[in-house]
Amino acid sequence: MKIVIVIEDGASDYPIEEIDGKTPLKVANKPVLDRIAREGKTGLIQNVPESLPPGSDVANMSIFGYDPLDYYTGRGPLEAASMGVETKEGDVVFRCNTITERDGLMASSNAGHISSEEAAELMEALNDYFNDKYPDFKGKFYPGVSYRHLFVYNDSENAEKLAELDMVPPHDFVGETIADKLEFDSFADEVKSIMLESQEALANHPVNQKRIEEGKEPCNMVWFWGQGTMPDMPKMEDVYGLKGAVITGVDLIKGLGVCSGCTNLDVPGATAFFDTNYKGKGEYAVNALKDNDIVFVHIESPDEAGHAKNLEEKVKGIENIDKFILAPLMDALEEYGDFKIAVLPDHPTPIDIGTHTRDMVPIAIYSSKDEADDVLVYDEDSVKDGALGELIGCDLLKLLLE
Numbered sequence: 090m091k092i093v094i095v096i097e098d099g100a101s102d103y104p105i106e107e108i109d110g111k112t113p114l115k116v117a118n119k120p121v122l123d124r125i126a127r128e129g130k131t132g133l134i135q136n137v138p139e140s141l142p143p144g145s146d147v148a149n150m151s152i153f154g155y156d157p158l159d160y161y162t163g164r165g166p167l168e169a170a171s172m173g174v175e176t177k178e179g180d181v182v183f184r185c186n187t188i189t190e191r192d193g194l195m196a197s198s199n200a201g202h203i204s205s206e207e208a209a210e211l212m213e214a215l216n217d218y219f220n221d222k223y224p225d226f227k228g229k230f231y232p233g234v235s236y237r238h239l240f241v242y243n244d245s246e247n248a249e250k251l252a253e254l255d256m257v258p259p260h261d262f263v264g265e266t267i268a269d270k271l272e273f274d275s276f277a278d279e280v281k282s283i284m285l286e287s288q289e290a291l292a293n294h295p296v297n298q299k300r301i302e303e304g305k306e307p308c309n310m311v312w313f314w315g316q317g318t319m320p321d322m323p324k325m326e327d328v329y330g331l332k333g334a335v336i337t338g339v340d341l342i343k344g345l346g347v348c349s350g351c352t353n354l355d356v357p358g359a360t361a362f363f364d365t366n367y368k369g370k371g372e373y374a375v376n377a378l379k380d381n382d383i384v385f386v387h388i389e390s391p392d393e394a395g396h397a398k399n400l401e402e403k404v405k406g407i408e409n410i411d412k413f414i415l416a417p418l419m420d421a422l423e424e425y426g427d428f429k430i431a432v433l434p435d436h437p438t439p440i441d442i443g444t445h446t447r448d449m450v451p452i453a454i455y456s457s458k459d460e461a462d463d464v465l466v467y468d469e470d471s472v473k474d475g476a477l478g479e480l481i482g483c484d485l486l487k488l489l490l491e
C-alpha cells in the first residue's frame with residue numbers, strides 16, 4: 090500500500106467578513122480536495138498538545154507519527170538535524186538570531202534581514218573571538234540562512250536545565266528592553282554572558298561598518314532561543330515499518346525528515362513562499378512513490394499568506410496545491426491501486442489574526458478500499474459531520490495503517 094500525507098500549512102481559518110463570513114477553504118476552487126472528502130472520510134484533528142505552543146514544528150511532529158509530548162525538544166535541534174550539524178552527549182542546540190541592539194533595546198530581531206554571506210562572516214568571527222579568548226570555550230556557532238543560525242553549547246552538567254530555560258523569541262519583544270529578558274538562574278550565566286559579549290566581538294566588524302555606511306541595520310549582537318537537546322526519535326521504518334520521503338521547503342520540516350529517518354527530497358524552486366514551485370513538488374511527490382511506502386508533501390504558502398493577512402494569496406495557494414500537487418498525485422496513486430491519501434493543515438493561521446492558533450483542523454482521508462462518509466466538500470465546518478470524528482495528530486499514521 091502507498092500512503093501520501095499532504096500538509097497544507099496553516100490553511101484552515103476563521104470566518105472572514107470580506108467574503109461573507111466564509112473561509113479561504115470555502116471559497117477556493119479545489120475540486121480534487123473536495124473529491125477526496127466526498128469519496129473518503131473526514132473529521133477534525135488536533136495536532137498540538139495543550140501544553141505546547143502551536144508551532145509548525147510541534148504540529149508536524151504529530152503528523153509524522155511522533156507524540157510531541159514525548160519527543161519535542163525545541164526548534165533549534167530540528168534545524169540542526171536539517172543542517173547536518175553533528176551533536177554529542179550534553180549538547181544544547183540554540184537557535185541563534187543575528188539581531189540589532191540599540192540603547193539596550195531589541196531594535197531588530199533579524200538585523201535588517203542580513204544576507205547569508207554577511208552573517209556567515211560574523212559567525213566565523215564569533216567562533217574566532219571566543220576560541221581565542223577562552224581556550225576551553227564549550228560552544229560553536231553554525232551559519233545558516235539570513236538571520237537564522239545555530240549555537241551549540243556543551244554542558245553535560247546543566248544540559249537539561251538549559252534546555253528548559255525560558256528564552257524569549259526575539260521577534261516577540263522588538264522595541265523592548267533586552268536586559269529584562271536575560272534574568273536567569275546562575276546555571277545559565279555563561280550562556281547569558283556569551284550573548285552579551287557577542288556585542289564586543291561584533292561591534293567593529295567590517296561587515297557591520299559597511300552595513301552602517303549603507304544605512305542598514307548592523308548585526309551587533311546574537312540572541313539565543315528555541316533551544317533543546319537532540320530529540321531521541323526512533324526511525325519511522327522501525328516504528329511503523331514505513332520507508333518515507335519528505336518534500337518541503339522549510340528547514341524545520343526537513344529536520345523532522347532527518348530525525349525520523351526519512352529521505353528529504355529537495356525540489357528546485359521550493360521557496361516556502363507564495364512563489365514556490367507547486368508543479369515541481371507535485372512531480373517529485375509522484376516520483377517519490379516509486380521507492381517509498383509513504384510520502385509527506387508539506388506546502389508552506391497558505392501559512393505565509395495567513396501571517397501576511399493576504400486573503401488572495403491564501404486562496405491562490407490552496408488552489409495551486411489542488412491543481413499542481415493533489416491532481417497529479419491522485420492520478421498516480423490510482424495506478425498503484427492500493428493506497429491512502431490524507432490531506433490536512435498542521436494548524437490554522439487565520440487571516441484576521443495573522444498567527445497560528447491551536448484549534449483542531451479539518452482532515453480528509455481517501456482510501457482505495459474504504460467507503461465514503463456523507464460529507465461532500467472539504468472545509469472547517471463540513472468535516473464536523475465526518476465519520477472520523479475527532480482525532481489526535483500523532484495517531485494519524487496508526488489509523489492509516491489499519
Ligand SMILES: [Zn+2]
Binds near residue numbers: 098392
Ligand atoms: Zn505550520
